[in-house]
Structure formats: C-alpha cells, structure tokens
Amino acid sequence: MKNLIDAGRNATREVLGTCREAKENHDFDDLVKQYDRHTAEKLIEPQLKAAGVSLEKFRVYKEVKVAIQNGALDVSGAHSKAKQAVKAALVNEGILPA
Secondary structure (H helix, E strand, O other): OHHHHHHHHHHHHHHHHHHHHHHHHHHHHHHHHHOOHHHHHHHHHHHHHHOOOOHHHHHHHHHHHHHHHOOOOOHHHHHHHHHHHHHHHHHHOOOOOO
C-alpha cells in the first residue's frame, strides 16, 4: 500500500511540475510578445543565475522544447527500432528462432 501511495505522490509531483513548466513558458512567451526576446531574457536572467542555469542553456531548452512539441523527437520509435535490432541480432546469432 505504501508503494501505491508513494507512486501517487510522485505522479502528482510530476504533473504539478509539468503544469508549472507550461505556465512559466507561457509567461515567458507573453513577456516576449509584450516587450521583445532580449528584454524578456534580461528580466528572467537573475532567476536563471540563481538557479545555476545560464541564459544559453535556457535558450537551448526552449529550442529543444519547441522541437519536441513539433514532433522532431520520437523516443518510442527509437525504442521500437532498438528492440527490432536486438531481436534481429539474436536471430542472426541463432539464439532466437527465425
């Protein structure tokens, strides 16, 4: 029962973290619309520094986030290809039947 409760708490933290991330990204994008990218970055730069994150790392994060949202990353597809490659190798070695 304790494991189930812990799993629920962890899931809740993940969902809250995802919601917080979405809100902060939305707020940053609003700053960019209201001012411009340079000003928005300057406004959040002290918080980034306090968190140990450089402005360059934040820019990379935003770039990766957009790429993921636009479907540039397919982890499940990569996982499927890896499983197929492993199975093919095991068949080639005679460990699994063809």
